[in-house]
Amino acid sequence: MKKLLKILIPCLLIPVVIIIGVITGDKNYAAVSVIVAVLACVPFFLSFESTFTGRKxxxxxxxxxxxxxxxxxxxPIPFFKPVTAMVIIAAMYFGAEFGFLTGALSAVLSNFYFGQGPWTPFQMFAWGFIGFISGVLADPLRRSKIALVLYAIGSGFVYSLIMDTWTSMWADGSFVLSRFLAATYVSLPVxxxxxxxxxxxxLVLTPLIGAKIERLITKYGL
Amino acid sequence: MNTFRNLHPLTLLCYFAFMIVFSVFNFNPIYLALSLFGAVMYAAVIQGAGVVLRSFVGYFAMFLLIAVTNPLFSHNGATALFFINDNRVTLEALVYGAVLGLAIVAALYWFRSFNEVFDSEKYRFIFGRISPGLGLVFSMILRFVPELVRSFRDIKSAQRAFGSNQGRVKRYLGSFSAVITQSLENGVITSDSMNARGFGLKHRGLYSRFRFTLYDGVYLGVAAVLFSIACIGARGFEYYPYIKPMEFSAMSILSVCAFGALSLIPFIFEVKEGIKWRISVSRI
Incomplete structure (x- = not known):
């Protein structure tokens, strides 16, 4: 059942939702994209039980x-948030799937304190996606600082772009390029x-946490 | 008390999903007004009228922002009001923007109640339904977060007491690093202790204090029927090139009534229980 769902969701359900949205709604991209973002997270949550045990x-x-x-x-330090960095580091040391779950759960749980909204699925997807990719790129990221800095810049951009796409679609119901560009422009300083x-x-946390995790691995034989 | 928030988490989740999905998918001002009205009334009951009244300012500003900016980005529509830099500002785009603003504000008010009603225990239950392990992770995180914040404060004040005169960012990062060490180590020990007590063994149950009662069944059934009637009979407005209101037929009026009833359910529920409570108190 779960295996079936894991294949069905990306191959069948997501395209169907998009097609229905395009045909019926007045190009209601906002609602369609929320559903797609939710569906994209489901396979990871479904495979949780089989891949995660005890210590993990x-x-x-x-x-x-x-x-x-x-x-x-x-x-107290405005806009200075370690969430993305923590998600990337978690993925670098524990793998792509772990990274996705850290990102998606961070979004749900931090919004538990800061308020859920229609943006929650987008944040889940954005942080989950950043975590997943950094798990895939774990080797180069761990080896070179330049790659790490480039990934930090890239993930900052990707996160902002995903959230700006959301803002502009939410305000329009559909996707209007000029609105998207305006949203991106306004959010540029942020x-x-x-x-x-x-x-x-x-740069600060990766060597620190890396050393701690490696120490844990040797100490407890993870 | 049998208030709305004491319903089963699945019932609540379905209800909020119905309302939010309908508000986001249907750009019909009649439905949106009903949805907003239901959401505001319920929020006023659970949060107090004063809090909700004060929140109007922010939401109204958001509504205005969306309504006014829509004509700047969308030049569809036949009725030009005036021109800015050779771009038409049309009546249709303005009205469409206002409807979008209404949809967004309505959805945000439903989320306001959702945040109030859906506590951590309900989250844990829902995630535990998807997978018990996930439910466990959820409750662990909810327990860890305040603990980590507290131990961060302790470490930071201890460092200050030592007379460390580092800059703010450095002091924060240093203390955060200490918290990380502590929490990772504790985490491994916790998991060892859990395993030693038989975590993950087969045939272990999951305790939940939520029971899906007949009450929930009836409630969910009524909500689902109203929602289906509302969906089947729903007719939309057309905005471009001319505004064309929805057609009124027996079916579409029934749909509007069903949706109105659906959006007022939590409010009626809450008021009814309030009255019951008053009566039972006055009898004592």
Whole structure:
């Protein structure tokens, strides 16, 4: 059943939702994209039970809790949020699927404190996606600092673009390029600060957390 | 008390999904007004009228922003009001923007109630339904977050007491790093302790304090029927090139009534229980 769903959702359900949305709604991209974002997260949650056991479950909870708590801890410094960095680091050391779940859960749980809204599925997808890709690119990211900085910049952009796409679709019901460009332009300073904080966090935290995780691995034989 | 928020999490989730999906998918001002009215009334009951009244300012500003900016980005529509830099500002685009603004504000009010009603126990239940492990992760995170924030404060004030005169960012990062060490180590120990007590063994049940009662069944059934009637009979407005209101027929009027009833359910529920409570108190 779960295996079937894992194949059905990306291959059948998502295209069907998009087609129905295009045919029936007045190009209601906002609603369609929310449903697609939710569906995209489902396969990862479904495969949770089979791939996560004992220690990995607790470490997932700790990493996610750290990224959520980071939002509170660094609250006095505006726009300085470690969530993306924590998600990337978690994925680098524990794999792509782990990264996706850390990202998606961080979004749901931090919005549990800051307020859920129609943006929650988008945040889940954006952070999950960033985590997934950094898990795939784990080797180069761990080896070179340049790759890490480039990824920090890239992920800052991707996150902002996904959220701007959301803002503009939500305000229009459909996708209007000029509205999207305006949203991107207005959010440019925030994006810049966001990217800077990503770079700082990743450069400072990656060696720190990396050493801690490696120590844990040798100490407890994970 | 048998209030709306004490219904089963699945019932609540379905209800909010009905309302939010309908508000986002249907750009018909009649439905949106009903939806907004139901959402505001319910929010006023659970959060207090004063809080909701104060929230109007922010939502109204958002509504205005969307309504006014829509004609700047969309030049469809036949009735030109005036021109800005050779771009037409049309009546249709303005009205469409207002309807979009209404949809967004209505959905946001439903989310306001959702955030109030859906507590951590309900989240844990829903995620636990998808997978028990996920439910466990959820409740662990909810327990870890306040603990981590507290231990961060302790470490930071201890460092200050040592006389460390580092800059703000450095002090924050240093203390955060200490929190990470502590929490990762504790996490592994926690999981070992869990395993030692038989975590993940087969034939273990999951406790949940939620029971799907007959009450929930009836409620969910009524909501689903009203929702289906509303969906089947729904007729939309057309905005471009001319505004064309929905056609009124027996079916579409029935649909509007069904939707109105659906959106007022939580409010009626809450008021009814409030009255019952008053009566039972006055009898004592």
């Amino acid at each position: 479950i607790v470490i997932l909870a700790v990493m996610t809790a750290l990224s959520v708590a980071g939002r509170f801890i660094f609250a 994006t810049a600060v966001y990217i800077a904080s990503n770079i700082i966090f990743l």
